[in-house]
Amino acid sequence: MAANFLRAGQQRLTHCAERTLVDGKDNRKAAELCVEGNGMHYDNVKRYMDVVKLYNRSIAYSTNGSQQRAQAYWERSKVCVKLNRYADCLQNIRLARATDVPGLLRRKLDQSEQCARGMLLSVSDDATPGSSRHGVAPLKLSFPAYENAPRVANCLVMRRNLRYGRYLETNRALKVGDVVLIDSPYASVLEPDFCYARCDHCQRPAPFTLIPCEHCTKAMYCSEDCLNSARTQYHHFECALVHHLAETTGDPLVLLAWRAVARAIGAYRYNLRTLKQRRHLLSQTVVNPLLLDWVHGQNIAFSAVHILASLTRAPNDPAEVRAAQLAWEMHCHLVSKPELTANYDPDNVPYQWVGEMCYQFLKAMQCNARPAQLTRRDEPKGRYRAVPFALRCYPLISLLNHSCAPNVKCFDLRDGRCAVVVIQPIAAGGQLFGNYGYDYSETGRDERREALQRDYGFTCNCNACENNFPTAEPFHSKRVDTILRTRDMSTAARNMAKLLAEVNEGVGDGRVSHQQLAELERYFELLYCEVLN
Numbered sequence: 001m002a003a004n005f006l007r008a009g010q011q012r013l014t015h016c017a018e019r020t021l022v023d024g025k026d027n028r029k030a031a032e033l034c035v036e037g038n039g040m041h042y043d044n045v046k047r048y049m050d051v052v053k054l055y056n057r058s059i060a061y062s063t064n065g066s067q068q069r070a071q072a073y074w075e076r077s078k079v080c081v082k083l084n085r086y087a088d089c090l091q092n093i094r095l096a097r098a099t100d101v102p103g104l105l106r107r108k109l110d111q112s113e114q115c116a117r118g119m120l121l122s123v124s125d126d127a128t129p130g131s132s133r134h135g136v137a138p139l140k141l142s143f144p145a146y147e148n149a150p151r152v153a154n155c156l157v158m159r160r161n162l163r164y165g166r167y168l169e170t171n172r173a174l175k176v177g178d179v180v181l182i183d184s185p186y187a188s189v190l191e192p193d194f195c196y197a198r199c200d201h202c203q204r205p206a207p208f209t210l211i212p213c214e215h216c217t218k219a220m221y222c223s224e225d226c227l228n229s230a231r232t233q234y235h236h237f238e239c240a241l242v243h244h245l246a247e248t249t250g251d252p253l254v255l256l257a258w259r260a261v262a263r264a265i266g267a268y269r270y271n272l273r274t275l276k277q278r279r280h281l282l283s284q285t286v287v288n289p290l291l292l293d294w295v296h297g298q299n300i301a302f303s304a305v306h307i308l309a310s311l312t313r314a315p316n317d318p319a320e321v322r323a324a325q326l327a328w329e330m331h332c333h334l335v336s337k338p339e340l341t342a343n344y345d346p347d348n349v350p351y352q353w354v355g356e357m358c359y360q361f362l363k364a365m366q367c368n369a370r371p372a373q374l375t376r377r378d379e380p381k382g383r384y385r386a387v388p389f390a391l392r393c394y395p396l397i398s399l400l401n402h403s404c405a406p407n408v409k410c411f412d413l414r415d416g417r418c419a420v421v422v423i424q425p426i427a428a429g430g431q432l433f434g435n436y437g438y439d440y441s442e443t444g445r446d447e448r449r450e451a452l453q454r455d456y457g458f459t460c461n462c463n464a465c466e467n468n469f470p471t472a473e474p475f476h477s478k479r480v481d482t483i484l485r486t487r488d489m490s491t492a493a494r495n496m497a498k499l500l501a502e503v504n505e506g507v508g509d510g511r512v513s514h515q516q517l518a519e520l521e522r523y524f525e526l527l528y529c530e531v532l533n
């Protein structure tokens, strides 16, 4: 089927092969963005962030060494001063000096540097979330890990059946709070709103110090290390295409699929022939990702991701045709890369299987991508809510099936990994169920079932759907909000331990209440995840 659709995509997009995509720098646009930032009135943190994002876009659009870039760094340094971020201010001054700085600006930089140095000695910079000021020991698995797969507790096993396909099961009883899997994403892309505020590679927030990719206007990084890692691992192949896809589809899922393909090519050192062999082998083997060698195998994550389940849709589904078009577009872009055609295979022109792989990844991402979320306090009510900032695909978390009353929850840790934590007791031999975004406590049964059928292609028969659990009151507690607002880590840790002891001693076979769970989740998020005030 994939081949037919690729042909359909090919017919519609034959022009694409002749066209080389470019995402060129543009100093005029860079100057305009800077002026737009200067014209914004800003007096609160949210507004500062909007202004900084404009300066960051200006930096991304400017050419290396240009006056426009110097100007944007200088403007960003001034915002740093307003927010008392003197170390960041100095960093921007250093970056500006590395460009073509006009005389007047050079003098301003000198003065500003002196002031910032003085202020730095008298105050300490506010650290960004995720830094060591949080002072909480890194999260660990609650049980010994598999020797070959240190990210998985060895009580988990993978099984298959007709109803669920592959699934994860525990061979020992698990209690609320147990951490059984800490996975790293295979591919990850920022949501558009966060593009000019976070590092495109490690995705940590770094709005005041981002540096640009010198070949496109989209990717910015928190350090030279991240820039170089991204370039060698995948960005080399996506640079211009990312801009094109973002402009034409605006869909992070498409970018994620593309990045997964680019990563696969990077992992096999741009050698398409070896990648093709590996792919061929995987399609014929029944792979159990828990038994792969995650310690020594460089390309293991590709193997795990490659065999992810994909949706089966009707052949004339418009989404299928769209996927095929996009896959063909990706394919054309790839085969236009000289370093790939250096491995030119005369028996296999023009690498149709690359297009098929793009198509497969696009489909796999539709049911395996999950949003990475942070928790943010929203004004004016001061309530905390989850905000998605990236879309990610995890090789092992993708084995979790869905329940509207899940027994595990995935938490996006500050370091970029994702932890699977038990939130309802699970007996030995029980399956682990995550949640795909449709929880009984928030959404009625019919709406959930319809959405799950549409997005993931299955009819949900979980406990909550069979027994039609009623939706629950949203959780709200001033006491817990105060702990979050003041970042009171020690009270959060104490309260969490007390609550865990209560629920684990009291529950027997019963369920943890919605309110208890919500409180536990808030504490866990404050201790290990990103919480913004």
Ligand SMILES: C[S@@+](CC[C@H](N)C(=O)[O-])C[C@H]1O[C@@H](n2cnc3c(N)ncnc32)[C@H](O)[C@@H]1O
Pocket: 163, 164, 165, 166, 167, 308, 309, 310, 311, 367, 368, 398, 399, 400, 401, 402, 403, 456, 457, 458, 459, 460, 461, 462
């Ligand atoms: C992220 S994958 C989960 C792992 C999948 N079972 C596999 O074999 O790769 C998502 C897919 O699993 C299946 N699935 C997930 N939850 C399910 C459920 N509660 N009942 C039936 N199928 C489910 C659906 O086909 C869905 O598109």
